[in-house]
Amino acid sequence: MAYDATKLKDFEIAELAEKNMPTPAEWVEKLGLEKDEVIPYGRICKLDFMKIIERLKDRPNGKFIEVTAITPTPLGEGKTTTTMGLVEGLGKRGMNVGAAIRQPSGGPTMNIKGTAAGGGNALAIPMTEFSLGLTGDLNDIMNAHNLAMVALTARMQHERNYDDAELAKRNLRRLDIDPTRVEMGWVIDFCAQALRNIIIGIGGRMDGYMMQSKFGIAVSSELMAILAVATDLKDLRERLGRIIVAYDKKGNPVTTSDLEVAGAMCAWMRNTINPTLMSTVEYQPVLVHAGPFANIAIGQSSIIADRIGLKMFDYHVTESGFGADIGFEKFWNVKCRLSGLVPNVSVVTATIRALKMHGGGPKVVPGRPLPDEYTRENLELLEKGIPNLLHHIATVRKAGINPVVCINSFYTDTKEEIAMVKRYAEQAGARCAVSQHWLKGGEGALELADAVIDACNDSVDFKFLYPLEMPLRQRVEIIAKEVYGADGVSWTPEAEAKAKRFESDPAYADFATMMVKTHLSLTHDPNLKGVPKGWILPVRDVLVYAGAKFLCPMTGTISLMPGTSSDPAYRRVDVDVETGKVLGLF
Amino acid sequence: MAYDATKLKDFEIAELAEKNMPTPAEWVEKLGLEKDEVIPYGRICKLDFMKIIERLKDRPNGKFIEVTAITPTPLGEGKTTTTMGLVEGLGKRGMNVGAAIRQPSGGPTMNIKGTAAGGGNALAIPMTEFSLGLTGDLNDIMNAHNLAMVALTARMQHERNYDDAELAKRNLRRLDIDPTRVEMGWVIDFCAQALRNIIIGIGGRMDGYMMQSKFGIAVSSELMAILAVATDLKDLRERLGRIIVAYDKKGNPVTTSDLEVAGAMCAWMRNTINPTLMSTVEYQPVLVHAGPFANIAIGQSSIIADRIGLKMFDYHVTESGFGADIGFEKFWNVKCRLSGLVPNVSVVTATIRALKMHGGGPKVVPGRPLPDEYTRENLELLEKGIPNLLHHIATVRKAGINPVVCINSFYTDTKEEIAMVKRYAEQAGARCAVSQHWLKGGEGALELADAVIDACNDSVDFKFLYPLEMPLRQRVEIIAKEVYGADGVSWTPEAEAKAKRFESDPAYADFATMMVKTHLSLTHDPNLKGVPKGWILPVRDVLVYAGAKFLCPMTGTISLMPGTSSDPAYRRVDVDVETGKVLGLF
Known part of the structure; x- marks a missing residue:
């Protein structure tokens, strides 16, 4: 039985569902794991990646399902919700299924966007942990990253203050860093626009090195980008040592290895290679691992999570970031190339709302009410917007995959509207399913689940868009x-x-x-x-x-540090001091 | 059987001892806890403070033993080592004993000082977790603290950019913060001298508010100070809302409540009220909770840890910070006053080395070899230095407690030297025990344990140095x-x-x-x-x-942000990529 998503808020559904959420010990049983492969953190747990991947190395991979979307409105079109719904639907069909999603950042969670755990009956739980730091990976990454900056700035101070003989006493060579060519900034896990451009090192000889500097949001860290593509701990350690923090005065790169800090960074990040295990509200397993920015990284969960998920589950659903032009393209040409994994099918999530926007509907602005065009039937706008969907279907086809289109339906969508999208998608040769996972959970996602199961039987002639040799x-x-x-x-x-x-x-x-x-x-x-x-x-x-x-x-400018708005979410968050329960997350 | 501390490094002893360290489930058994009172985090756990304190509220408190020290050299005189040794000694005597110590900061751990987990056979384990963030409290505090700064700086930007009508639309009143009177800075858990004095908010209208700002080390945060003195979650929440972040242009304080961010701060910090449970190398329980700077806070572990420890253990040993003039005085007049708890005895830790320094010995500099005076018998220097010990004994007496002096002995100390200290301490009416816990663990601390057990039978006429009414x-x-x-x-x-x-x-x-x-x-x-x-x-x-x-x-200047030296510990830290083991911590 689904929860009444039209009346209950996400955190209320989460709270109800959390009462029966599997404990770490129950997951061991349920997923057929060894006891020491599950590492508890409060009521959730991490999975020991290295142990599990070693034990299951000879098991064939499950079916690999990617979830992407059409070009979204700024509100997002429910990729995570669809991922959760699809997992629940496959679960309802009796499949051994699991998913991999990204960890959200504290910045958006405390700002406008809120928690990115899906919604309604297609929700990842526990929501409080998910929203507030989970099992600490983001903090570990932040600390490891900032330790590199400490090493860099302290080294610049010491090189300025000491001559070569003094440096040699400490077994240090002069790196001769060019203060105008420092590439790396600091990170913090909030939207702190005041730290975007800063001057540091003000004071005397012992107060660092005065220069311009910057903070980015923690998920934009190169360390996070690395975690998402690293295949194991060895690979992680090697990549951490190759990060270019600055250039010297001759133009040569200065790396974390030159600063002798890469080993310590890896020590701070040692636990991050283990994915966190969460649950859908219908109690299928959800791996949460990495949360890289899409604009400078893959913007999707990790290769490690997919590797382990494909060994553990018969159907492993992974979410890629943003629209298919960005999310799927990176999944396809970067993530799959690095991992060697081949997807069986892609799900292209579409909403009537976004298609209407593409057809010329009024601007959609987060935090403001949706214009009427989006909540009332408007077949004209919709039809004009459908080419965006057809474009993304064609993109996925270029990888050798025939996608399943998922209409993530809202209660305001009309039958005619849905029929129109379905008609166009099927004309384009794609499977198309309407899904009501938000309202009904797995029961509402059976059409989608069946389409995906069916599509997984298609033969896939997976091919990259370009060979690595291409300049x-x-x-x-x-x-x-x-x-x-x-x-x-x-x-x-x-x-x-x-x-x-x-x-x-x-x-x-x-x-x-x-x-x-x-x-x-x-x-x-x-x-x-x-x-x-x-x-x-x-x-x-x-x-x-x-x-x-x-x-x-x-292309265009990117900011690695979003801003906190004038009406941010933290205003409404609090703690019930009697129960310890967190209130006001959404 | 003790480990050979003269040959094995601390992390090697830790690694050996960790093989038999109690698991969270074993602690439940060993400490007579309910299963849901133990919250596992990997191989360690937190204790659910609110549940335990409620269940044991009618149990009489155990004996309350405080460990302080004489005025130390910059190397420290082994307060934590003595705390661990005393617990091990009491354990060897069959007592139900436990301790409370502070959590170390990533700054010193990655710089010169190294891990503050004791040493030799008087060591807290697991050492890797202890050194690298433990169960995340410091990160939670850092995030909660920085969220307040995000709220402050974003608000200043929005108030500059919007008129009163625009603010009212968002249900915001103008706080009119004086940019020259911002009290709060940001925090980071490393020694980042380059962030001591900074200018933030450089750029345009959407890039914050340009002003001077600063970073302190995370343990210097007022939030950490609060955690150490809060008596429960309600108290924590209230105090978090009263933090003054700045003053307005009329000179009125602007608080975290004015910024509507205190509830969210408490949400980020919700898990910090639960102490972490670690172990001595002889497997007695060690509570680790809070790690406040001594210069602006109590510099010792929390009231919460003492409250819970006194209910759980027959002998609860708590470590206070630095010399008795600072550590004990704050324990006495602040911590005990706020908690209402009354100590049974204080242990004043002394070393021959520090006493010689007080007698006029050469300067002791961290990272440089000790001058010969400290490693060879020198009764003249020692005798001249003894008044420092006598002064601290007298201080403790003023609280109505007759202290136990613990000579934390080094293998270079001579019999004559030890006899001299003992003679003076006993002449002053204090008990005095020589302890070899570093070398021999609990077996080496039996003399100390016996002296403490004996002292706990003394009647204590505990009195504060001054009444609260005193201006x-x-x-x-x-x-x-x-x-x-x-x-x-x-x-x-x-x-x-x-x-x-x-x-x-x-x-x-x-x-x-x-x-x-x-x-x-x-x-x-x-x-x-x-x-x-x-x-x-x-x-x-x-x-x-x-x-x-x-x-x-x-008195004098204080810095809330230490500096990273030219030969910091992170240079030697790394990870074994095959096993995941951290190397090079000390």
């Missing part, structure tokens, strides 16, 4: 044309110079191409909806993340 | 004269004006007097050793912590 600028060109629908790419002189350098240096040959682009449009301009035609993708810079091994072509 | 300046005068041995107190005009204001305002009547003074001397000057005579204590300012309810008279 950077060609890769960007093919992504822009084939995935975004651009006519071509323009490069600023700076970006082109960098691109040429990376193309000619074999050290970057195996670096992933990690596009930086808004998810709110197929183009670089978040205001352009639908499927824009006749445009050129401008690349203004190329960032390099040497630890993660990413080259990030940047 | 601030008189309190400081009496502490300076009676505890530090000063001839009097001088006040800067600024400090005196503040003191007068606090004395005349009944809002501050129940605020604790929290002295800010170096622990490296009985005076305010760390270079003056022994028992200086004929000096005046200068108070240059009085800080107010309205959440913690502390007035802090400041």
Whole structure:
């Protein structure tokens, strides 16, 4: 029996469902794990990745299902909700199923967005832990990251204050860091716009080194990007040592290994390689692991979570970030390439609301009421918006996968509206299912579950969009044309110079191409909806993340530090001091 | 059988002992707890304070033993080691015993000091968890603290950008914060001297509010000070709402409640009220809770840990910070007053090394070899230094307690040296025990354990140094004269004006007097050793912590952000990528 999602708030549903949530010991039983493979943290637990992957190494992988979406409104179209719903639906069909999702950041949780745990009857629990730091991975990453900055700034101070002989006494060589070429900033897990641009090291000889600096949100850390793509602890340790923190005065990179801090960073992060185990409100297992920013990283949960999930579950559902042009493209050409894992099917989540927006509907603004166009039947707007869905279906097809379209239905959607979307999706050759998981949980997601089970029997001729041998600028060109629908790419002189350098240096040959682009449009301009035609993708810079091994072509500006709004969520959060219960999360 | 501490390093002893460390389930059994009172976090656990204190509310308290020390060298004289040793010794005598110690900070752990878990056979385990964040309390405090700063700086930005009508739409009133009177800074759990003095909010209208700001180390946070003195969750929540973050342009305080962020801060800190349970290497329970800076807070573990420990154990040993002039004085006049708990005995830890320093021995510098005077017999220096010990014995007596002196013996101490200290201590009427817990564990601490058991039978006429009704300046005068041995107190005009204001305002009547003074001397000057005579204590300012309810008279300068040295510990820390084991902690 589903909870009454029209009356109960998410945290109320969560609280009810948490009463029967499996304990760590019950998960051991339920998932057939060894006792020491489950590491309890309060009422949830982590899974010991290294032990489980070793024990199950000969077990064949389960079916691999990716969930992506059309170009969303700023409200999001329910990818996590759909992921939870699909898992619940597959569970209702008796399948051994589980999912992997991202850990949310404290920034959005305390700001406008709230908890990203799905919603209604398609919700991950426990919600309080999920919203407030989970099992500590984000803190570990934040500390490891900031320790590198401590090492960097202290070293700059000591090199300024001591001559070479004094440095040699401490077995230190002069790194000669260029203070104008410090690449790394500090991180904090909130939206702290006041720390975006700062000056540090004010004072005397013992107060650091005066220079410009910056804070990003913790999920934007290169360490988080690394955690998401690392295949094991060894890989994590190696990547942590290759992070470029700055350049010296001759232009050579200075890394975390040069600062002799990478080992300690890995020590602070040692527990992060183990995914956290949560639950749907219908008690299927949900792995939560990593939460990288989509704009400089893969924006989806980790390779480690997928590796372990595919061994443990017959159906492993993984959520990728944002629209298919960003989320699926990175899943496809980066995550799958690095992991060697091949998906069986992709689910493209669509809402009537977002399609209407693409058809020319009024602007959707978080925190403001939805205009009437979105809550009343409007077939004209809807039909005009459908090409966005068809574009994303075509994108997924290019990977050799025939997607399942999931209409994540709202109670305001009309029969005619749903029928229209279904008709177009099926005309395009895709399976299409309407899902009411928000309202009904797994029972409401049976149509989706059946479509996915059916699709998993299709043969998949999985192929990457470009081979690794393809030079950077060609890769960007093919992504822009084939995935975004651009006519071509323009490069600023700076970006082109960098691109040429990376193309000619074999050290970057195996670096992933990690596009930086808004998810709110197929183009670089978040205001352009639908499927824009006749445009050129401008690349203004190329960032390099040497630890993660990413080259990030940047289109438009990105901020690694969001701002806290004037009516943030923390105003309404509190604790019941009698019970210890957290109130006001949403 | 003790481990060979002369050959094995602390982390090697820890690793051996950890093999048989009680699991959370075994602690339930061993301590007679209910299953749901133990909250596992990996291989350690937290204790559910509210459940346990409720269940045991009618059980009489155990014996309450405080461990303090003489004025230490900068190396520390082994208070934690002595605490662990005493617990092990009492355990060997068959007693139901436990301890409460502070959680260390990542700053010192990654810098010079290393882990503060005791040493040799008097060590708290597991050492890796203890050194690297334990069960997350410090991170929770850091996040809760920084969330207040996010709220403050975002509010200043929004109030600058919006007129009153726009603010009213968001149900916000203008707080009109004076940017030159922002009291609170940010925190980070490392020694980041580069963040001591910073300028934030550089950029445009959406980039915060440009002003000077600062970072302190996380353990210096007022939130940590609050956690250490809070008696329960309700008290914690109330204090969190009273923190003064800034003053408005009229001079009125602006608090965390004004920013509507105190509830969310408490939500982030909700788990911190539960002490973490660790173990000695001989498997007695050790509660770890809070780790407040001594210079602006009590510098010792929490009231909550003592409350729960006294209910659970027949002998509860609690460690107070630094020398008895700081550590014991705060335990006595602040912590016991707030908790209503009465100690049975105090242990004054002394080392031959520190006494020689007080007798005029050469400077002791961390990271440099000890001069010969400290490793060879030198009765003359020792005898000259003994008055420091006698001074601290007299201080403890003023509380109505006859202390036990513990000579924390080093293998370089000679029989004659030890006999001399013993003779003087006993002449002064104190019990005195030599302890070899570092070398021999509990077996080496039997003399100390017996002395403590014996002392616990003494009647205690516990009395505070001053009544709460005494005005601030008189309190400081009496502490300076009676505890530090000063001839009097001088006040800067600024400090005196503040003191007068606090004395005349009944809002501050129940605020604790929290002295800010170096622990490296009985005076305010760390270079003056022994028992200086004929000096005046200068108070240059009085800080107010309205959440913690502390007035802090400041003698000399304090830094809330230590610096990272040129040869920090993180250089030697790493992870074994095959086993996940952390290497190089000390």
